[in-house]
Amino acid sequence: MSVAFLSLFFLNANAQHAIGLKGGVNIANLSGFEGNSRISAHGGVFLHHTINSRWCFQPELLFSGEGQRYFDNGEERTLALNYLQLPLMVQYYVVPQIYLEAGPQVGVLISAQDKGDETAHINIKDDFTAAQIALGVGVGFKATDQVVLYGRYNFGLTDVTRFDNIVDHSRVGQLGIAIRLKH
Secondary structure: OOOHHHHHHHHHOEEEEEEEEEEEEEEEOOOOOEEEEEEEEEEEEEEEEEEEOOOOOOOEEEEEEEEEEEEEEEEEEEEEEEEEEEEEEEEEEEEEEEEEEEEEEEEEEEEEEEOOOOOOEEEOHHOOEEEEEEEEEEEEEEOOOOOEEEEEEEEOOOOOOOOOOOOOEEEEEEEEEEEEEEE
8 A cells, every 4th residue: 555655646747856966964862762962963875855835755775973972980981873864754845835744754874883082982883773764854944946945853763772670762963955956
């Protein structure tokens, strides 16, 4: 059924496509950790598929820096979790310049390090799951046909850690700019 639903999007004769680049800042943390948010970045490519004047579908492929800052024995440390994310966002334009969006996201863990100022960086990839699933919601402002400013929040739905009985969901706020290269 979902394949048939997505097929309707792509079979629309009036549909328009645009490819582009996007990137911005991440403010991330883990739900089961105490500490401060990790400030990092995200960036990648997208395919914007206009279905009609109100609805669009936008799959993306993004690098996303996530994780958490925390204190251990008085030293501030950073869990630096880097993912390759695949968001599948459905956008609804409430007015021609403003849209709301929501959709699922799957991420594959590329690297995981525990970083400190006074100690070496430690590879902790084996302490985290290889993939995660999240739900993204956001809002965007189309400044021009090529430039879009956006904000998105990703709610992690799966536990990203393997090392304890505490459930740690990734939580990531994103602010960024998207540039449509072809419309």
